[in-house]
Structure formats: structure tokens, C-alpha cells
Amino acid sequence: MSQIHEPGKGRGGEAGTASLSRRRFLSAAGIGAGVAAAAPLSAVAARAAAPDPNIVPVPDWTKTLGVGVNNNPYGVPSKFEKDVVRREVEWLTASRESSVSFTPLYALDGVITPNGLCFVRHHGGEAEIDPDKYRFMIHGLVDKPLVFTLDDIKRMPGRVNRAYFLECAANSGMEWRGAQLNGCQFTHGMIHNVFYTGVPLRAFLDAAGVKTSAKWVLAEGADASVMTRSIPLHKALDDCLVAFAMNGEALRPEQGYPVRLVVPGWEGNMWVKWLRRLEVGDQPWAQREETAKYTDLLADGRSRRYTFIMDAKSVVTSPSPQAPLKHKGPNVLSGIAWSGRGTIKRVDVSLDGGRNWTTARIEGPAMPMAMTRFYLDFDWDGRELLVQSRAMDETGYVQPSKAELRKVRGENSIYHNNGIQTWLVHGNGETENVEVG
Amino acid sequence: MSQIHEPGKGRGGEAGTASLSRRRFLSAAGIGAGVAAAAPLSAVAARAAAPDPNIVPVPDWTKTLGVGVNNNPYGVPSKFEKDVVRREVEWLTASRESSVSFTPLYALDGVITPNGLCFVRHHGGEAEIDPDKYRFMIHGLVDKPLVFTLDDIKRMPGRVNRAYFLECAANSGMEWRGAQLNGCQFTHGMIHNVFYTGVPLRAFLDAAGVKTSAKWVLAEGADASVMTRSIPLHKALDDCLVAFAMNGEALRPEQGYPVRLVVPGWEGNMWVKWLRRLEVGDQPWAQREETAKYTDLLADGRSRRYTFIMDAKSVVTSPSPQAPLKHKGPNVLSGIAWSGRGTIKRVDVSLDGGRNWTTARIEGPAMPMAMTRFYLDFDWDGRELLVQSRAMDETGYVQPSKAELRKVRGENSIYHNNGIQTWLVHGNGETENVEVG
Structure with missing residues (x-):
């Protein structure tokens, strides 16, 4: 935990160079600093006090006029960061339409995952939805089935902004039998953390009027896999969101554009993308992705089902x-x-x-x-x-x-x-x- | 503030269609809901209970296998959002190297500005810096001038994550004499809000050892404009950051890659990009961008100088x-x-x-x-x-x-x-x- 008093001191080649530069700089700057302290600190003197360019040279990029503004109206990362991308594990899945690409966690910092690097898990590829033609319906055990356009969703009162992690239930799944994959991008990269803007799902259920016999809801996606998951009504009424923006902008296509379900703290598969309908019922639906998949097979052959929550x-x-x-x-x-x-x-x-x-x-x-x-x-x-x-x-x-x-x-x-x-x-x-x- | 009980009801063409669909859907779904309630809610029954596809048709995108994962290893927005970009005001500046592009605030929501849409203000174009060759030096009224590599900065103890707005002092400047520009992108779009990862500037000043006579620091950028601004020492020691990441990933090139200064709450011009050196002195330097520019000319011909703070x-x-x-x-x-x-x-x-x-x-x-x-x-x-x-x-x-x-x-x-x-x-x-x- 010691303070760095000797920066640039390391075993690497670059650091060695830095260390050398620093030592040269120390003696040169010692003089420079003396001048700066003695002379009046006008703009001219400030220039004079700048480090000797023979010691710490003015870099090339200062000598050249750079690219102007709006070279990219939608900006992209530095070319020096070209390796910081979502990556696949080639042998993991048979097709790219039902596959996963992983968040490069090792290169990221802070608390937000940039939208372009959020891991992707598709079951039937990415649905390309015209937002003008998008519809969200709510039906089943309700007083009044309803259909919403995207504009309708954005006009619902009670819009909120919340940051949540989304973790695939299978994250680190390949590690059950021991160390397999060499990098946290692959062992833990089926997670991202995003600020969502959306409307509490409760508002839609309230608008439709949930019948007293209701206990579950079924969320269905509009992609080719018709992803369907059962969610207990208490969770749907608690903190789920119908989200249309992530980290300030519209949802990305691969994250369910224009609308996805947000199911805070629960396994990512339930956060249905390209959300098409919500059906209200009185028991879970036992769909494919909660029976054949997304259950936990125990040693004695039994399976844990509906294990929704992602633990610490x-x-x-x-x-x-x-x-x-x-x-x-x-x-x-x-x-x-x-x-x-x-x-x-x-x-x-x-x-x-x-x-x-x-x-x-x-x-x-x-x-x-x-x-x-x-x-x-x-x-x-x-x-x-x-x-x-x-x-x-x-x-x-x-x-x-x-x-x-x-x-x-x-x-x-x-x-x-x-x-x-x-x-x-x-x-x-x-x-x-x-x-x- | 009334609850939406009649979604889809509006004056627009699309909304009219939605309203029609909804009315058709209500009668059809009335039947469907009845079936769902009576029959056991098995997976099959759930399918049967789904809305009649003749009324709310299964959309085309559900019938087609979508694009697989990692079509874009670094993801991009939906093609339907192509107009949500940074924009320039053509007549505003003589060259694009010293110009500005504005954040599309009207299309954004939530609290984070996506990195690709953060407004850009350059004074000498965008410096393209090889991170391996990047150096940050601190000198002037210090006990021990120091030079840091990017690795050195990332090895400094005390790294933090903080969200701050950055507003150009000239934001809304064209509106002084009345309404000029038709859109908040242009009247207010010289602002963004980003989570920064970096090291308190104080840690670098502490490492170099600030002399007791010191009262100001000068921050200088490595771009062709050699942007230089004077900052009071008390601010430098308080909450300024030497930042290397924004919203989770490396700084974007147009935001100062690999390192920028963060000066919370103070005018954007002081947040020196491509940060090259910090000089410690005993008075402000009166540089171009704090005398000829970034001062406030009053009616009586006097100018307010060093007006750093961006008010509410x-x-x-x-x-x-x-x-x-x-x-x-x-x-x-x-x-x-x-x-x-x-x-x-x-x-x-x-x-x-x-x-x-x-x-x-x-x-x-x-x-x-x-x-x-x-x-x-x-x-x-x-x-x-x-x-x-x-x-x-x-x-x-x-x-x-x-x-x-x-x-x-x-x-x-x-x-x-x-x-x-x-x-x-x-x-x-x-x-x-x-x-x-």
C-alpha cells in the first residue's frame, strides 16, 4: 500500500525507458523549476519554464493538426483499443444464432458496461424490429387485455432510471469441474451492468387489471426463438421494468431493441428481449427454457427448477x-x-x-x-x-x-x-x- | 397525471392503427383469456392461449432466424436510430479542427451519456496518442519533478469511480441575445455526463511534494492547440481526477485518450484532454484560453476572469x-x-x-x-x-x-x-x- 514515489521503475522495457527519461528529467527540470520560481509567471515565462524538449520531447502529436470534430458522428474507441471486444468461444455452440459472446471484463473498469461491449446471448438470432411496428400486449387473467405501441410505453407515467447487473445463469458454468477457460472474459464475461430507463411492469399490470386468481406471468420475446419464461407475479409487481433505453440511449438491437424486460437480480434468460407479450396466469408455464434448460441437475438425478436469483x-x-x-x-x-x-x-x-x-x-x-x-x-x-x-x-x-x-x-x-x-x-x-x- | 387506461389512443396515424388493433384485440383476447383460465396452463395450453395471430399477427421478425452473436464484436446502435448522432452548426466555426459537435440530448434519457454521443470541442483537432509512448509530467514548485507512464498512473493507489457532468462554458452562449437555435441539441448540447475512473490529482501532487509557496497549477494538453489552463491549487487538491476510463472503458480519442483531467463542476475547457503536464506555480498563468477567451465581457467593458464554476x-x-x-x-x-x-x-x-x-x-x-x-x-x-x-x-x-x-x-x-x-x-x-x- 505504499505511495508511488518512484514511478516508472519496473521490469518492463517501456517502464525502463520511462525510468531513464525520468532521471534525465529530474536534473533538467531542477533547473527549469528554479527559473520558473524566480521569474514572473507570465504566459511567456510559463512557456520558458516548460521542460526542455531535448529531455522530454514535445510529442509528435502536438506538432500535427489533429482530425476535426465529428469525424465520427457516433464515436468509436481508439484504434489502440481494437482488441477490447466481445469474444466467442468457438467450440461452445453449434451455431452463432444460438450462441454467446463475452464481455471483455479484464479491460474494463468502473461500474458501467459500455453498450458496445455488453455480452450477447441469443437463442434464435437478433430480431430486427421496426420501432413503428413494434407492439407489446398484455393479456390472460386480466380485466382488460391491452396492446401498447412504443410511443404508448414512453407515455406511461412513472418512468424510472435504475442500474442493474444482468448475469446469464450459465456464467462460469464451464468451471464446475475445474479451471477450464483462461480469462475472466470467458469464465465470468456473461455479465453486464447498465443503467436502464423504463416503466415499472406493475404500471402495465395495473392498467390491465390483474385478476385475483393470478399468480404468475409469462414473458415472451418476438425473436425467432420465441423465448418464453414464467415469472412469479410478486416479482412482476415488485421491481421489473419494461425498458426502452440503456446507458442513456435506445436499447441496442442485440439487447432487445426496442423493448426488453428487466428482472433485477434474477437470471438473464428471464430478461426477455424484443418483449412481445405478457400473459397473466395462475401457475408457471413449464416452457422449454425452464424445464429442458435453466434447471440445475443435482448429483442424485433430481433437478432444481425455477432457481431465479443470482447469488452473491x-x-x-x-x-x-x-x-x-x-x-x-x-x-x-x-x-x-x-x-x-x-x-x-x-x-x-x-x-x-x-x-x-x-x-x-x-x-x-x-x-x-x-x-x-x-x-x-x-x-x-x-x-x-x-x-x-x-x-x-x-x-x-x-x-x-x-x-x-x-x-x-x-x-x-x-x-x-x-x-x-x-x-x-x-x-x-x-x-x-x-x-x- | 392520470393513468393510461386507453393506450394507443392518439391523433397520430400510427397511434390510430394501434388503437384499432387494440379494439380488435380486446374482443379476440376476451375469448383467449377465457380459454386460458379454464384449461390447464401447460406449455401447450399457453400456446393455445396466445392471441389469435389473425388479430395481432406474429411479426415478420419472429418468422426469420436473426443475425448471430458477435456480428459486431463492438456493438453499434440500431439502424432505426441512425439520426441520433452528434451534430455540428455549420456556420459556427471556421474550421473543423477548432469546432464543436453537440450531444443529441433530445433523443437521450436516463443519467449517463453514451461515449459515442458525448459532445466534442477541439481547439487543434484530435491528438492521436500511442498509449505506450504517453507521458504525464508534474513539475514547477515541487520537491521532486516526476514523469509517469500510463501504466504508472494505473498503478497509483487510491483509484476512484465518479460520475460528473462536463459542460462547455459556451453552452447556450448563442442564446444571450434571444432564441437562436431550434433544438436542445444545439442550445444545450455542449454537456455530457460520464462515470470516470481515475486517480485523484492530489496523489500526484503529494508524490511530487508541493512547495509551500504554491497556489496554482497549470494543466497542459498534448494536442496541437497545446491547451493550457490555470487551476487554483485548492481545487487541484480537492476533487480533480487524472482519468483514464469513461463509462467503464478507455477514454475515447476525442475525449483525451489516454488521459484527461477531470475538474468537477468547473467549465469544460479546464478538463484538459491528452493531459501532458502539470506545472505548479504561485499565480495564474494568464494563458490565451483564460484571457482572450473564456472570460465574460460585461456591459461596461470590463471582463470577469477565472469564472470557473458552472452554476445550476x-x-x-x-x-x-x-x-x-x-x-x-x-x-x-x-x-x-x-x-x-x-x-x-x-x-x-x-x-x-x-x-x-x-x-x-x-x-x-x-x-x-x-x-x-x-x-x-x-x-x-x-x-x-x-x-x-x-x-x-x-x-x-x-x-x-x-x-x-x-x-x-x-x-x-x-x-x-x-x-x-x-x-x-x-x-x-x-x-x-x-x-x-
């Missing part, structure tokens, strides 16, 4: 296999934590495989059912590290180890793996996915 | 000239408010040019020195409206009228126009920029 979980995003340690000395460990049951209250970090734990700094807003950022400032002496993080939420629930999970759930599961992740940092800084304990 | 301000983004009213009956008025002196505490809205005011709903997080969203649910009977909003911040400051501003500041100013904006909504819903009072 966390992962260190840096260092991680795609973001190795590059320097000895001061470093910042960065990670994310989330819980479908509320707010993250604490994250502990271990650098020795779970023997010793240090409480990390939660930094930025810690909102209920939203991704929360944590940091641990630490010094690295070049020793091997076994990096782990352990999240605790406001209910007192503590993220379990993978061994604890397997004891209860066996090894048949795909979904709801919220076990503690371990990264092995080698002496040269390279980092890999391992399992301990 | 607000604007209704919908309805507005680019987002006219399309329907009678229930509507949602949406707007944004912000203050450089802290948190927005209240926003009042008038629909009659300031005679009567209603307190709007502040929705989503209201963070200090960050853009805050407000809504007013209202019924429109087709009468002409004069829409205004008036922000109040935690200091008790109330956003002034343009007349009040002119009384104090005259009409020579370009900068720091935080007067109340008025939109005239005509009976046909079309909306224009007007001035009242």
Missing part, C-alpha cells in the same frame, strides 16, 4: 489471465462483485489462495442488484500469488468456495456457479486460471 | 423542437439538471411560461456535480404550452431567468449562460425555441 459473486478482473502483472512494486487489484439479493456490503481479497484475507475498497456507487467495483492497492515483490475474491451482500450471505458448492450441488450443474475464482500469478507476472482447495 | 442549470429535453409532442392525453416531460456547486435538490417545471410551477420527479441517482434526470407526467389537451424548467441546488441557488442574467451581465457574454430555457409547444405538437418575459 465476485471476480478479480485485473490481474487475470488476459491482464497479467507487468510491474513489481505498487499495483492496483481491480474486481467486480454483485448480488441478486441486494447491495454488496463487503469484498475480501486473498493473495495466497484463501489463507489470509484483506477487505478491499468498494469504490463508486454500490447500488442494489448492480455491479460493484472493488480495489486493493498492493505491493508485489515478484512472488507467486493465488488471487481470490469473496463477496458478501446485505443479507449476510457469503460467496462460497467451489468445493462448498459442489458438496451441495454435485458436478452436473451448468447454471448458478457463484464459487470463488482463483488466479495464479506466476513470478513473471503471467496469470492463469487454476483451482485450489 | 436545467433544460427540458422532451418535448423540445427535435422531440415534438405527438399525442394528446398522457405524456412524460423529461429533462436534465446539473450544478457545479453540488447536488440538484429540486426542479420545478412550468407549462405556461413561468406563471405556475410544479415540482418535477427527480429520477435515478442525484449525485453531486452530475447530470440529474427529472420527469413530469402530464396530460396534454392540445393547448399551446410554454415549457420551462428551473433547477435548485443544495446551496439554495435557483436558476435565473435570462432577463435576470442580462440585468447583471449585459448582452456581450458568450460564456456561463445558465438562464431558464423556454419551448413553445404549438397545438399541433410542433415545438420551437422562444423567449418570454
Whole structure:
């Protein structure tokens, strides 16, 4: 946790150069600084006091007129960030229409996932919907079935803005039997965290008038998979949203443009994209995606069903296999934590495989059912590290180890793996996915 | 504020169609709902209970397999949103290298500005900086001048995540002499609101050791304009950030990639992009952009200088000239408010040019020195409206009228126009920029 007093000092080639520049700069700037202090600090003197360009050269980009404004009316990332993209795991699925691409968590920071990098999971490809032709209907056990245009939805009173994580139930699913994939993009990248703008689903149910016998709703998507999921009425009336914007702009096509369902804290498959209808009923519908899929097969052959809530979980995003340690000395460990049951209250970090734990700094807003950022400032002496993080939420629930999970759930599961992740940092800084304990 | 019980009822062509569909749907769904309630709600029955496709047809996009995942590894907006882009005002500047493009506020919602739509103001074009060659130096009245690589900055302890608005001092500047530009994109679009990840500037000053005679710092950019601004030391030590990420990903090139200064609540010009050096001194430097520009010329010929803070301000983004009213009956008025002196505490809205005011709903997080969203649910009977909003911040400051501003500041100013904006909504819903009072 020591202050950096010697920046640029490291083992890497670039850092070595920086260190050299710095030493040269120190002596040169010592003179420069003296001049600046003695002379009046007019604009001219300020120029004179600037560092000697022979020591810290004026960079090339200062000598050239840059590209003008609005080169891209809708801006794009720097060309130097071209590798920061959603990625697929080639062998994972048979077709790209029913597949997944993963959020590059290792390269991201803060609390928001940029829209262009939010992971994508399709079951029948991406529906391309003309917003003028879009309709949302509500029917079933209601007094008055209703159909809404997109304009109608935007005219509903009670519009809200809320940040929520969306995690696929299968996130980390490939890790049940041990370390498989070398990078948090692949082990944990089926998550994103977005500010949604939308209308509480309750407003639509109130408008239609829910009959007293109603206990469940069925949400259906307008894509080719006709995604359908049963949701208990109490959840639908509690905090679900009919959302039309994400991070300030219209929903992205791959996230359900123009309208998706938001089901805070519950598995991502229920957040029906391209939302077409909501049916009110008195029991769950037992659709394909809640029977053949999205159930948890236990060791004794029975399956857990309707396991909606995503429990507290966390992962260190840096260092991680795609973001190795590059320097000895001061470093910042960065990670994310989330819980479908509320707010993250604490994250502990271990650098020795779970023997010793240090409480990390939660930094930025810690909102209920939203991704929360944590940091641990630490010094690295070049020793091997076994990096782990352990999240605790406001209910007192503590993220379990993978061994604890397997004891209860066996090894048949795909979904709801919220076990503690371990990264092995080698002496040269390279980092890999391992399992301990 | 009435509940929408009759969605789809409006004057527009599309809405008329929706209304027709709805009426047809009501009778058809009446039957369908009856069947669903009587029969067991198995998966099959659920299909049977779905609306008659002859009445609410299964849309074309459900019948076609969509595009697979990762068609765009870095995702882009829907083609139906192609007009939601940053725009320029052609006559405003002589060259695009020293110009501005405006945020399409009218089409946005929530509290975050997407990175691709954040307004851009360049003075010498966009510097294209190789992050491996990037250096940040701190010198002047310090014990120990220092040079940092980008890696060094990311290794500094104390990294934080904070959302702040950035408003150009010239935002709304063209409106000093009356209504000029027809759209909030152009009258108020030199603002964005972003979550930054970075390191407090104080950490760098502490590392270098600020001499006791120091009172100001000079921040300089590495672009061709060599943008330089003087900042009081107390602000530099308080809440300024050396930021390397925005909304979760690396800074965008046009926002200063790889590193910009964040100066919360203060005019955007001071948030030096492509941050190259910070010089510590004992008085301001009187650089071009704080003498010839970014001063406020008063009626008597004197100029206000170093007017850093952006006072409380607000604007209704919908309805507005680019987002006219399309329907009678229930509507949602949406707007944004912000203050450089802290948190927005209240926003009042008038629909009659300031005679009567209603307190709007502040929705989503209201963070200090960050853009805050407000809504007013209202019924429109087709009468002409004069829409205004008036922000109040935690200091008790109330956003002034343009007349009040002119009384104090005259009409020579370009900068720091935080007067109340008025939109005239005509009976046909079309909306224009007007001035009242």
C-alpha cells in the first residue's frame, strides 16, 4: 500500500525507458523549476519554464493538426483499443444464432458496461424490429387485455432510471469441474451492468387489471426463438421494468431493441428481449427454457427448477489471465462483485489462495442488484500469488468456495456457479486460471 | 397525471392503427383469456392461449432466424436510430479542427451519456496518442519533478469511480441575445455526463511534494492547440481526477485518450484532454484560453476572469423542437439538471411560461456535480404550452431567468449562460425555441 514515489521503475522495457527519461528529467527540470520560481509567471515565462524538449520531447502529436470534430458522428474507441471486444468461444455452440459472446471484463473498469461491449446471448438470432411496428400486449387473467405501441410505453407515467447487473445463469458454468477457460472474459464475461430507463411492469399490470386468481406471468420475446419464461407475479409487481433505453440511449438491437424486460437480480434468460407479450396466469408455464434448460441437475438425478436469483459473486478482473502483472512494486487489484439479493456490503481479497484475507475498497456507487467495483492497492515483490475474491451482500450471505458448492450441488450443474475464482500469478507476472482447495 | 387506461389512443396515424388493433384485440383476447383460465396452463395450453395471430399477427421478425452473436464484436446502435448522432452548426466555426459537435440530448434519457454521443470541442483537432509512448509530467514548485507512464498512473493507489457532468462554458452562449437555435441539441448540447475512473490529482501532487509557496497549477494538453489552463491549487487538491476510463472503458480519442483531467463542476475547457503536464506555480498563468477567451465581457467593458464554476442549470429535453409532442392525453416531460456547486435538490417545471410551477420527479441517482434526470407526467389537451424548467441546488441557488442574467451581465457574454430555457409547444405538437418575459 505504499505511495508511488518512484514511478516508472519496473521490469518492463517501456517502464525502463520511462525510468531513464525520468532521471534525465529530474536534473533538467531542477533547473527549469528554479527559473520558473524566480521569474514572473507570465504566459511567456510559463512557456520558458516548460521542460526542455531535448529531455522530454514535445510529442509528435502536438506538432500535427489533429482530425476535426465529428469525424465520427457516433464515436468509436481508439484504434489502440481494437482488441477490447466481445469474444466467442468457438467450440461452445453449434451455431452463432444460438450462441454467446463475452464481455471483455479484464479491460474494463468502473461500474458501467459500455453498450458496445455488453455480452450477447441469443437463442434464435437478433430480431430486427421496426420501432413503428413494434407492439407489446398484455393479456390472460386480466380485466382488460391491452396492446401498447412504443410511443404508448414512453407515455406511461412513472418512468424510472435504475442500474442493474444482468448475469446469464450459465456464467462460469464451464468451471464446475475445474479451471477450464483462461480469462475472466470467458469464465465470468456473461455479465453486464447498465443503467436502464423504463416503466415499472406493475404500471402495465395495473392498467390491465390483474385478476385475483393470478399468480404468475409469462414473458415472451418476438425473436425467432420465441423465448418464453414464467415469472412469479410478486416479482412482476415488485421491481421489473419494461425498458426502452440503456446507458442513456435506445436499447441496442442485440439487447432487445426496442423493448426488453428487466428482472433485477434474477437470471438473464428471464430478461426477455424484443418483449412481445405478457400473459397473466395462475401457475408457471413449464416452457422449454425452464424445464429442458435453466434447471440445475443435482448429483442424485433430481433437478432444481425455477432457481431465479443470482447469488452473491465476485471476480478479480485485473490481474487475470488476459491482464497479467507487468510491474513489481505498487499495483492496483481491480474486481467486480454483485448480488441478486441486494447491495454488496463487503469484498475480501486473498493473495495466497484463501489463507489470509484483506477487505478491499468498494469504490463508486454500490447500488442494489448492480455491479460493484472493488480495489486493493498492493505491493508485489515478484512472488507467486493465488488471487481470490469473496463477496458478501446485505443479507449476510457469503460467496462460497467451489468445493462448498459442489458438496451441495454435485458436478452436473451448468447454471448458478457463484464459487470463488482463483488466479495464479506466476513470478513473471503471467496469470492463469487454476483451482485450489 | 392520470393513468393510461386507453393506450394507443392518439391523433397520430400510427397511434390510430394501434388503437384499432387494440379494439380488435380486446374482443379476440376476451375469448383467449377465457380459454386460458379454464384449461390447464401447460406449455401447450399457453400456446393455445396466445392471441389469435389473425388479430395481432406474429411479426415478420419472429418468422426469420436473426443475425448471430458477435456480428459486431463492438456493438453499434440500431439502424432505426441512425439520426441520433452528434451534430455540428455549420456556420459556427471556421474550421473543423477548432469546432464543436453537440450531444443529441433530445433523443437521450436516463443519467449517463453514451461515449459515442458525448459532445466534442477541439481547439487543434484530435491528438492521436500511442498509449505506450504517453507521458504525464508534474513539475514547477515541487520537491521532486516526476514523469509517469500510463501504466504508472494505473498503478497509483487510491483509484476512484465518479460520475460528473462536463459542460462547455459556451453552452447556450448563442442564446444571450434571444432564441437562436431550434433544438436542445444545439442550445444545450455542449454537456455530457460520464462515470470516470481515475486517480485523484492530489496523489500526484503529494508524490511530487508541493512547495509551500504554491497556489496554482497549470494543466497542459498534448494536442496541437497545446491547451493550457490555470487551476487554483485548492481545487487541484480537492476533487480533480487524472482519468483514464469513461463509462467503464478507455477514454475515447476525442475525449483525451489516454488521459484527461477531470475538474468537477468547473467549465469544460479546464478538463484538459491528452493531459501532458502539470506545472505548479504561485499565480495564474494568464494563458490565451483564460484571457482572450473564456472570460465574460460585461456591459461596461470590463471582463470577469477565472469564472470557473458552472452554476445550476436545467433544460427540458422532451418535448423540445427535435422531440415534438405527438399525442394528446398522457405524456412524460423529461429533462436534465446539473450544478457545479453540488447536488440538484429540486426542479420545478412550468407549462405556461413561468406563471405556475410544479415540482418535477427527480429520477435515478442525484449525485453531486452530475447530470440529474427529472420527469413530469402530464396530460396534454392540445393547448399551446410554454415549457420551462428551473433547477435548485443544495446551496439554495435557483436558476435565473435570462432577463435576470442580462440585468447583471449585459448582452456581450458568450460564456456561463445558465438562464431558464423556454419551448413553445404549438397545438399541433410542433415545438420551437422562444423567449418570454
